[in-house]
Amino acid sequence: MTTLQKYLSYVYRIVVEKTTSKFNSQLIVAIQDGKYVLNAKNANYSFATLHKVFQQALKKVEIQNVKSILVLGCGAGSIPAIVYKELGLKPKIDAIEIDEKVIELGNKYFGLDQYSHLNVVIDDAMNFVKSTNNKYDLILVDLFKGINVPEEFLSQHFFEQLKSLLNDNGELLFNYVAYNHETKHRVKDIENVLAKSFSNRIKIHQLENINRVFYVKK
Numbered sequence: 670m671t672t673l674q675k676y677l678s679y680v681y682r683i684v685v686e687k688t689t690s691k692f693n694s695q696l697i698v699a700i701q702d703g704k705y706v707l708n709a710k711n712a713n714y715s716f717a718t719l720h721k722v723f724q725q726a727l728k729k730v731e732i733q734n735v736k737s738i739l740v741l742g743c744g745a746g747s748i749p750a751i752v753y754k755e756l757g758l759k760p761k762i763d764a765i766e767i768d769e770k771v772i773e774l775g776n777k778y779f780g781l782d783q784y785s786h787l788n789v790v791i792d793d794a795m796n797f798v799k800s801t802n803n804k805y806d807l808i809l810v811d812l813f814k815g816i817n818v819p820e821e822f823l824s825q826h827f828f829e830q831l832k833s834l835l836n837d838n839g840e841l842l843f844n845y846v847a848y849n850h851e852t853k854h855r856v857k858d859i860e861n862v863l864a865k866s867f868s869n870r871i872k873i874h875q876l877e878n879i880n881r882v883f884y885v886k887k
């Protein structure tokens with residue numbers, strides 16, 4: 670990023686790379702307010718609003734005690750940047766991402782390959798949760814196609830799989846975007862489905878206006 674680009678980016682968004690992939694019809698790396706961001710069609714994937722959501726969401730968990738984290742939806746790596754660089758913590762993170770192109774952009778612009786405790790896995794999150802034998806203290810679900818969470822990740826079957834991957838007292842944060850009448854209405858349904866797998870009380874945090882982050886503890 671040149672100094673000129675950095676200053677101009679406070680006035681307007683500067684697109685530095687625009688591409689497409691099998692999984693995402695649009696992937697845009699831009700400079701906004703002096704920082705690189707990754708956007709998909711109609712949505713920020715990493716380092717803008719999404720970054721703020723997880724900065725706030727991670728304050729809702731016992732992050733200092735967490736030794737192992739599973740991130741479903743690695744994106745360009747806002748979550749590792751918050752955990753390792755901003756909070757200065759060193760838990761092991763497995764981050765699963767279906768789209769190799771997203772990881773390429775993460776490495777090229779966002780230093781995703783700089784973290785020694787981060788293990789990036791290119792795989793479908795559903796496939797990973799079904800096949801892994803690992804257990805985690807914290808699971809962060811951040812799976813989107815554009816602005817929508819794919820339907821299979823809102824099912825009780827998926828929540829049961831997540832529960833089986835949590836250590837005792839393990840915590841789960843699940844990011845969802847309620848951006849219109851239908852998706853706002855869906856929040857209660859998701860809470861009810863989650864409640865079938867997790868008997869502990871579910872908290873729903875409204876962050877950055879449209880994000881709803883569900884929190885449960887095993």
Ligand SMILES: C[S@@+](CC[C@H](N)C(=O)[O-])C[C@H]1O[C@@H](n2cnc3c(N)ncnc32)[C@H](O)[C@@H]1O
Binds near residue numbers: 748
């Ligand atoms: C909002 S972004 C994730 C941002 C990321 N958590 C971060 O910290 O920067 C959502 C990501 O989910 C990925 N994704 C969507 N469906 C997926 C699936 N079935 N398995 C794994 N990743 C998926 C998308 O390619 C996209 O990179």
